[in-house]
Amino acid sequence: MTVRSVVLGCGSYLPRQILTNAELATRVDTSDEWIVQRTGIRQRHIAAEGEFTSHLAINAARAALADAGLDAQAIDLIVLATSTPDNTFPATAVAVQHGLGINHGAAFDLQAVCSGFVFALATADNFLRTGAYKRALVIGAETFSRILDWNDRGTCVLFGDGAGAVVLEAQDQPGKSGDRGVLTTHLRSDGRHKSKLYVDGGPSSTQTVGHLRMEGREVFKHAVGMITDVIVDAFNATGLSAEDINWFVPHQANKRIIDASAHKLHIAPQKVVLTVDRHGNTSAASIPLALSVAVRDGRIKRGDLVLLEAMGGGFTWGSAVLRW
């Protein structure tokens, strides 16, 4: 027998306010046509004044717990991926823990920008498989609207706010590729690329929060190669191939990057879950938001093989394969 981290439920939350491309075009020199053609994004959600990352995360966590049919007290580990915490410290995960009425176990934040959910999933999976914890909430939650330079048309059109979560439980499985749960995870990083996508502020450097800065073309240039490399790692580790995968749920940064990655890996277009048109790039929240959409609309079902990937600031990148 092998211990696997099995998904018991997933859920998400999007702030009420929607910002369309047409509305953005009244603020900066851009157009719906340019944004859709270069990115596939049509709209994004924006957190209300006074609505924090922890609030989005708590709503997503409650939805995931309801989907799992679990009380919050069953959770003994919370790993929250975010680059937009409520405060410099303590961790937003602790606010989420408190908001859910939990005061046992551990809760901490994880920072890997847009790869955050895959890094958090891998972290929780490792804790569950060692027997250290029994049930984990893995959350991606962001309020990127708060770190955007709303005068920079090269970045402000790309991002949005939201949160998604999954509940994982350590379960004994036969130890075969037909097992439910997380089958493999692969994480990578390379700090040489820091200046291509970063925030120009922070407690230790400027004592300000700062704004997101990006060399979009440079990020684009590296993205497809890094994503496909780390997915090939996942295929090699499991003996699985693109044909075995039921659903490809990539980080939702840009439709062109997603299409090019799927094409290079020979993943059929009908297996690709796309939400970037409606959500924009919600960084660490994008994968659990997309998972939630595909579970709710009946695409992802129990027993399906799901491939996740993400790439983001750092650079960081990673992949995961799980059987739902």
Ligand SMILES: CC(C)(COP(=O)(O)OP(=O)(O)OC[C@H]1O[C@@H](n2cnc3c(N)ncnc32)[C@H](O)[C@@H]1OP(=O)(O)O)[C@@H](O)C(=O)NCCC(=O)NCCS
């Ligand atoms: C940002 C991105 C959409 C820009 O598309 P691009 O085709 O690379 O465009 P460029 O940056 O080369 O800019 C081309 C022109 O469009 C302009 N432009 C940039 N943003 C624009 C906007 N929102 N509206 C209209 N024009 C815009 C540029 O100023 C430039 O004009 P110029 O030729 O007169 O100088 C693209 O590079 C991208 O998606 N990169 C990856 C970003 C990403 O996914 N980051 C997150 C990773 S987690």
